[in-house]
Amino acid sequence: MKGSKGELTYKLLPEVIVLVEGNEVKVTRKDDSDDARARHGLTRVLIRNMTVGVSQGYEKKLEIIGVGYKAQIKPLDTARGKVQALALNLGHSHPVNFIIPAGIEVSQDEKNKNIVIFRGIDKQLVGQVASDLRALRPPEPYKGKGVRYVGEDVRRKAGKAAVAKAAV
Numbered sequence: 713m714k715g716s717k718g719e720l721t722y723k724l725l726p727e728v729i730v731l732v733e734g735n736e737v738k739v740t741r742k743d744d745s746d747d748a749r750a751r752h753g754l755t756r757v758l759i760r761n762m763t764v765g766v767s768q769g770y771e772k773k774l775e776i777i778g779v780g781y782k783a784q785i786k787p788l789d790t791a792r793g794k795v796q797a798l799a800l801n802l803g804h805s806h807p808v809n810f811i812i813p814a815g816i817e818v819s820q821d822e823k824n825k826n827i828v829i830f831r832g833i834d835k836q837l838v839g840q841v842a843s844d845l846r847a848l849r850p851p852e853p854y855k856g857k858g859v860r861y862v863g864e865d866v867r868r869k870a871g872k873a874a875v876a877k878a879a880v
Contacts, residue, residue, distance in 0.1 A: 713759070715766025718833045722762060728755045737763075765833035772842035776826040778803060778834040778857035779847075781830050785818055798828065802859070810848065816841050827862060 713720045722729055727748040739756045741748040776783055788797040788809060796818060798810040812818050815837055816864055821827035828845070832838045851858035853869045860866060860870045
């Protein structure tokens with residue numbers, strides 16, 4: 713799949729037939745078995761995701777919340793050469809360098825530097841990178857500190873003080 717943003721490839725599964733007719737891509741299955749039916753839908757959705765990716769692209773926004781929690785984009789020299797990395801302070805005893813894989817563009821919101829934006833043409837890769845960053849410090853339920861998706865609702869729990877007041 714080629715588009716204005718780039719190019720993506722997908723290796724077809726043996727149960728599925730893909731035909732390109734003019735401006736349309738038609739996905740059919742060889743038989744009506746459960747595997748063929750499941751892979752027919754999978755292939756159709758993956759081709760759709762590739763089409764949207766190479767034409768519009770995908771993005772995920774993460775918000776870093778907490779006193780002293782911050783992110784900074786910086787170049788990093790590794791054995792693979794120069795790569796982009798996020799230098800993260802997330803309440804650990806040391807800063808964490810989160811390496812950004814090829815194919816992903818990272819930026820920070822201009823108004824709020826605690827919002828990190830990942831952009832790319834591969835929907836799976838964008839989501840995986842965002843998920844990996846969130847896993848470094850998921851939001852905790854008492855104060856809400858951590859890394860969360862923008863707009864994510866984090867269920868909050870009452871602390872010990874609230875429980876003690878309720879018992880009295």
